[in-house]
Amino acid sequence: MTRRCLLFTLVLVVWPFAGAAAGEADVVAAEAARESDGTWRFRVTVRHADAGWDHYADRWQVETPDGRVLGTRVLLHPHESEQPFTRALGGVVIPPEVTEVVIRAHDSLHGDGGEGLRLTLPP
Numbered sequence: 001m002t003r004r005c006l007l008f009t010l011v012l013v014v015w016p017f018a019g020a021a022a023g024e025a026d027v028v029a030a031e032a033a034r035e036s037d038g039t040w041r042f043r044v045t046v047r048h049a050d051a052g053w054d055h056y057a058d059r060w061q062v063e064t065p066d067g068r069v070l071g072t073r074v075l076l077h078p079h080e081s082e083q084p085f086t087r088a089l090g091g092v093v094i095p096p097e098v099t100e101v102v103i104r105a106h107d108s109l110h111g112d113g114g115e116g117l118r119l120t121l122p123p
Contacts, residue, residue: 023114025114027114039091040090042071042092043086046085047084048083052078060104062092062102070093072089073087100121
């Protein structure tokens with residue numbers, strides 16, 4: 001009986017933190033290209049140990065260096081068996097004075113906080 005009680009207590013203590021092992025979402029690579037209409041298209045690679053619907057990389061965004069969000073790519077499902085993964089976002093309007101952007105990923109448990117990537121825009 002004591003062994004069962006100890007096991008049950010261990011499960012109750014550890015279970016809520018099981019998804020936390022996946023850590024935060026990191027941006028590991030990115031490319032930017034100007035489209036014919038003057039907007040920008042980004043291809044971004046994210047690494048995150050997705051652990052199902054309760055803990056997965058759920059978006060990435062393009063920001064100015066001072067934190068203004070210019071575009072957001074929502075990720076609609078976990079990528080448990082595809083790591084790292086690359087997704088694109090087009091139609092991003094970048095003000096002419098901005099020559100560098102920061103790309104950050106977000107996950108459904110930790111929010112922002114993984115490794116971002118600073119990208120100089122091609123001329």
